[in-house]
Amino acid sequence: MIEERFVAxxxxxxxxxxxxxxxxxxxxxxxxxxxFDMFNGLIEDWYTEELDFGYAELVMGGRHGFPFVHIDCxxxxxxxxxxxxxxxxxxERIGRSSLSVAIVCHRHGLERLRAHxxxxxxxxxxxxxxSLPPDLRAAMEAYQGRTA
Numbered sequence: 001m002i003e004e005r006f007v008a009x010x011x012x013x014x015x016x017x018x019x020x021x022x023x024x025x026x027x028x029x030x031x032x033x034x035x036f037d038m039f040n041g042l043i044e045d046w047y048t049e050e051l052d053f054g055y056a057e058l059v060m061g062g063r064h065g066f067p068f069v070h071i072d073c074x075x076x077x078x079x080x081x082x083x084x085x086x087x088x089x090x091x092e093r094i095g096r097s098s099l100s101v102a103i104v105c106h107r108h109g110l111e112r113l114r115a116h117x118x119x120x121x122x123x124x125x126x127x128x129x130x131s132l133p134p135d136l137r138a139a140m141e142a143y144q145g146r147t148a
Contacts, residue, residue, distance in 0.1 A: 003076070003077070003110055004076065004110070004111045005109055005110065005111070006088075006104055006106040006109065006110065006111035007109065008086070008088040008104070008106070009090075009146075009147040009148075011146045011147055012088050012089065012090060012147045013042075013045075013046045013049070013050045013088065013089045013143070013147075014086050014087065014088040014089075015042055015045060015086070015087050016084050016085070016086050016087075017038055017084065017085050017086075017087055018083075018084050019079050019080060019081050019082060019083045019084070019085060020081065021081055022034075023038075023081070024080070024081045028080050028081040029078045029079070029080055030078065030079045030080070032073070032075070035073070035105070035113065035115070036068075036071065038087060039087070039103050039115060039117065040068075042087045042089055042103060043055075043066070043089065043101070043103075043119070044056075046089050050143060051136065051139040051140065051143065052139065053136055053139065059124075063123065063124040063125055064121055064122065064123065064124060064130065065121075065122045065123075065124050066099075066119045066120070066121055066122075067119065067120060067122065068117055068118070068119055069098070069118050069119065069120050070116075070117065070118040071115060071116070071117045071118075072115070072116050073113060073114070073115040073116075074113060074114050074115075075112075075113045076111055076112055076113055076114075077110060077111075077112040077113075078112075079105065079107075079112055083107065084107070085105050085106070085107050085112060086105070086106050086107055087103055087104070087105055088103070088104045088106065089101055089102075089103055090102045090103075090104065090147055091140060091143055091144040091147065092116070094132070094137060094140050094141060094144065096129075096131050096132070097120055097121045097122070097129040097130055097131050097132060098118055098119065098120045098121070098129075099118070099119050099120075099121075099132075099140065100116065100117070100118045101116075101117050101118075101119075102114060102115065102116050102117075103115045103117065
């Protein structure tokens, strides 16, 4: 295990997540694909609650998708059933139609894992990338500035 300290920036979007039986393998440790589901939930909440762009409306009404196009993850300390972990979203880069974020899983000042993820905004109609709307880009850039 690699123990690294992590303190979330004061205005960073962070959510606490209880580790449930359904998240774990037979040893009671989070099975890695479940982290990806947690990450997607964090991103959905970030769009809706932090950026004030309803994620469901962007997908269902606006017919936009936000698929992961790249993910890498460093697992440092296992999370176990019954624990509560904190997930923090940090914006790394804003592209024309893509967004690179780090999601840090931490608890009590120790980083448990760090994922670097790239999502792309795409039209669900054409299945092609589309440019981030200026108002969404501005909200992302403001968040990035507050949490850098």
